[in-house]
Amino acid sequence: MAVTEDDVRRALDAAPAPDGAPSLAQSPALSPISISGGRVIFSIQTTPDRAAALEPVRKAAEAAVRAVPGVTDVLVALTADRPAGSAPPPRPASPMAARGGRDAPSGAAPAPRQASGGAGVPGVRHIIAVASGKGGVGKSTTAANLALAFRAQGLRVGLMDADVYGPSVPTLFGLHEKPEVEGKMMKPLEAHGLKIMSIGFLVEAGTAMIWRGPMVMSALTQMLTEVSWGELDVLVVDMPPGTGDAQLTMAQRVKLSGAVIVSTPQDLALADARRGVAMFERVDVPILGIVENMSYYCCPNCGHRAELFGHGGARAEAERMKTPFLGEIPLSLEIRTTSDAGAPIVAKDPGSEHSKAYGRIAAAVWNRLTSGAPGRAAPRIVIER
Numbered sequence: 420m421a422v423t424e425d426d427v428r429r430a431l432d433a434a435p436a437p438d439g440a441p442s443l444a445q446s447p448a449l450s451p452i453s454i455s456g457g458r459v460i461f462s463i464q465t466t467p468d469r470a471a472a473l474e475p476v477r478k479a480a481e482a483a484v485r486a487v488p489g490v491t492d493v494l495v496a497l498t499a500d501r502p503a504g505s506a507p508p509p510r511p512a513s514p515m516a517a518r519g520g521r522d523a524p525s526g527a528a529p530a531p532r533q534a535s536g537g538a539g540v541p542g543v544r545h546i547i548a549v550a551s552g553k554g555g556v557g558k559s560t561t562a563a564n565l566a567l568a569f570r571a572q573g574l575r576v577g578l579m580d581a582d583v584y585g586p587s588v589p590t591l592f593g594l595h596e597k598p599e600v601e602g603k604m605m606k607p608l609e610a611h612g613l614k615i616m617s618i619g620f621l622v623e624a625g626t627a628m629i630w631r632g633p634m635v636m637s638a639l640t641q642m643l644t645e646v647s648w649g650e651l652d653v654l655v656v657d658m659p660p661g662t663g664d665a666q667l668t669m670a671q672r673v674k675l676s677g678a679v680i681v682s683t684p685q686d687l688a689l690a691d692a693r694r695g696v697a698m699f700e701r702v703d704v705p706i707l708g709i710v711e712n713m714s715y716y717c718c719p720n721c722g723h724r725a726e727l728f729g730h731g732g733a734r735a736e737a738e739r740m741k742t743p744f745l746g747e748i749p750l751s752l753e754i755r756t757t758s759d760a761g762a763p764i765v766a767k768d769p770g771s772e773h774s775k776a777y778g779r780i781a782a783a784v785w786n787r788l789t790s791g792a793p794g795r796a797a798p799r800i801v802i803e804r
C-alpha cells in the first residue's frame with residue numbers, strides 16, 4: 420500500500436509539537452516530508468540548546484509514523500542552524516568505521532528551508548553537484564573535466580568525489596595516496612591545479628563497503644567540513660548515481676548553488692535524468708542545466724561526426740523541462756583513454772575540440788552561477804538516529 424503525505428500528516432496530528440502548536444502536523448517546526456516507497460523522512464527544527472529536551476518529541480513522531488500502514492522505515496531528525504563560529508555537533512560513525520560495516524536501513528533527514536549566508540563551507544563560494552539518475556553515463560568524467568575547465572578559466576577549483584558506491588576520481592587523476600592530516604583537518608590532494616578529495620582516499624581500494632545512511636551523511640559532512648579546502652570559487656561534487664541518501668544529504672546539508680545533470684541520449688537514461696532533476700527540485704536545489712554525454716560519435720582518425728541513436732534527446736528533454744541545455748560531449752576514444760590514464764582530456768590536451776566543448780559548458784555554468792541564480796540554506800543536523 421502506497422504511503423501518502425496525507426497519511427503521515429494525519430499520524431502527526433496526534434503527535435506533540437516542540438513549540439506549543441496543537442500538534443506536530445500544525446507546527447512550523449515540521450520540515451517538508453520525504454516519502455520514498457515505505458520510507459518516511461522528515462525533521463523537526465529546533466535550537467541546539469533544546470535538542471536533548473526534544474528527544475521525546477522526536478521519538479513520539481517516529482512512533483506515530485511507524486504505525487501508519489505501509490510504512491517500513493522512519494527517520495526523524497532534530498535540526499538546527501549552528502551559530503557562526505560555534506563548534507560543530509558530534510559526528511556519527513566515521514567513514515573509516517564503515518569498513519566492513521553491517522547492512523542496516525539507511526536514511527537521510529531533510530531539513531527546513533532557512534536562509535543563511537555563504538556556501539556552508541568556509542571560503543567556498545559555490546558548491547555544485549554533478550549528478551545523474553543512473554550509473555555509467557559519464558558523470559565522473561564530466562565532473563572531472565568540468566572542474567579542469569573551470570580551472571583553465573582562471574578559477575580556484577576543488578573536486579570532491581562523493582560517490583561512496585564507486586569513487587572514480589582516484590583513477591581519473593592517478594591519485595592513490597592518503598591525504599595528510601593537520602590537526603583536525605585533512606589536506607586535499609592536488610593535481611592539475613585542482614584540490615581533490617575522494618572517499619576513495621579514505622577507504623582501502625577493493626574493500627567491499629556497505630554504507631548505512633548515517634555513515635554516508637557523516638562521510639560527506641567530513642569531506643566538506645574537515646578538509647582544508649581553502650579559498651575556492653567553486654567546489655565540484657561528483658555525486659553517486661541515483662536519487663538516494665547521498666543526494667538528499669548533499670542537498671540538505673550544504674548550500675548547493677545548483678546541480679548539473681549528466682545524461683546519455685538514450686531514452687532510458689533520460690527517464691533517469693528526469694528523476695534526477697525532480698529530486699533536486701524537490702529539495703529546492705536549482706538545476707544549472709543538462710549535459711548530453713556520449714552524444715555523437717567522433718572518429719579518432721578523420722574527425723567525422725556520426726550521430727547516434729537518440730542524439731539530441733537531452734536537448735529536447737531540457738526544453739520540455741524548461742531547464743538549460745549546457746552542451747554535448749561526443750563519445751570519443753580520447754576522452755576514455757585520457758581518463759583511464761589518470762589525466763582527463765582537459766588536462767592532457769587543453770586545445771582539443773573536446774576540451775573546448777567542456778570549456779563552453781563550464782562557461783555556461785559559471786554564467787548561471789554568477790547571474791544571481793538562487794542558492795540554498797545550510798541547516799545543521801543536531802541529532803540523528
Ligand SMILES: Nc1ncnc2c1ncn2[C@@H]1O[C@H](COP(=O)(O)OP(=O)(O)OP(=O)(O)O)[C@@H](O)[C@H]1O
Nearest residue numbers: 554555556557558559560660713749750751754755
Ligand atoms: N564522452 C565519453 N566518451 C567515451 N567514453 C566516455 C565518455 N564519458 C565517459 N566515458 C567512459 O565511460 C565509463 C563510465 O564513465 P564514468 O565513470 O565517468 O561514469 P559515471 O556515470 O560516473 O559512472 P558511475 O556511476 O559508475 O560512477 C568510463 O570508462 C569513461 O572513461
